Amino acid sequence: MTLPDCDFVAVAQARFDALANYQVTLRSTSAGAGAEPVEVFYGYRKPGFVRMDFVRPHAGATLVFNPESGKVALWPFGIGTFPRLTLSPDNPMIQSPQGHRVDESDIGALLAKVHELRQHGDTQVVGTGTLGSCTAAHVIVTGRPGHAASGVSRYELWFDSSHGLPVKVVSEGESREPIETVLMENLRIDVPESQLRPFG
Numbered sequence: 001m002t003l004p005d006c007d008f009v010a011v012a013q014a015r016f017d018a019l020a021n022y023q024v025t026l027r028s029t030s031a032g033a034g035a036e037p038v039e040v041f042y043g044y045r046k047p048g049f050v051r052m053d054f055v056r057p058h059a060g061a062t063l064v065f066n067p068e069s070g071k072v073a074l075w076p077f078g079i080g081t082f083p084r085l086t087l088s089p090d091n092p093m094i095q096s097p098q099g100h101r102v103d104e105s106d107i108g109a110l111l112a113k114v115h116e117l118r119q120h121g122d123t124q125v126v127g128t129g130t131l132g133s134c135t136a137a138h139v140i141v142t143g144r145p146g147h148a149a150s151g152v153s154r155y156e157l158w159f160d161s162s163h164g165l166p167v168k169v170v171s172e173g174e175s176r177e178p179i180e181t182v183l184m185e186n187l188r189i190d191v192p193e194s195q196l197r198p199f200g
Helices: 010-017 107-118
Strands: 019-031 037-046 051-055 061-067 071-075 084-089 121-131 134-145 156-159 166-172 178-189
Touching: 010 107, 010 134, 010 156, 107 121, 107 134, 107 156, 107 166, 134 166
Parallel strands: none
Antiparallel strands: 019 037, 019 178, 037 051, 051 061, 061 071, 071 084, 121 134, 134 156, 156 166, 166 178
16 A cells, blocks of 8 residues: 555544543644643543543643543532632633533544545645654645635644554644644553553
C-alpha cells in the first residue's frame, strides 16, 4: 500500500474504537491576542469518563466528567479538596475560549469532526516526517466553501505511525485563519487500571 492510499483517519478511528482508555499531556495554543497556552494532563476511559488535571492556567484544578450522571465535578484546588462544584458540561465557566466541552474533548470526538468535514471536502496525504520523537503522517482535511465542523474548515493532522492516533492537530477557519494548535505528548494507550488516575 502506498502512502497516499492509506486512510489515516479510518485507521485512527479503528484504533480509537479498540482502546479501553488513554492518558496524554495536552498542550494547546490558541490564536488571538492574549490567549494563554494551556497544558493539561488528560485521562479518558470508555464509555466516556474524562479527567483533566490542569498544569496551566488554573494550576492544580481538576475536572472530571461522568457520562453516567452527565455532570462535571470541578475541584478548583485539586481533586478531593474543598470546594467541589457540580456543573453541566455546557456551563461557560468550564468551556474553552473556542467553546470546547469536556464531554466532547476526547480523540473520538475529534475524529468525528474530522470525518464530518471530509464528507464535504478533500483529504490530502502530505507525507511522513519526524514530530518530536515519533514518525508521523501529515494529513490535511479541507472542507468545501461553506462547510465547517464546529467552526473548523481545515484540519492539519499528524498521525503517529506506531499507534495510528493523532499527536498534533492544527485547526483553521474558513479564511485559513488559525484557530488552535494542539500537541498530544506522552500518549499511553490501554493503561493498566492500577496506573490510571481515578475518575472521581
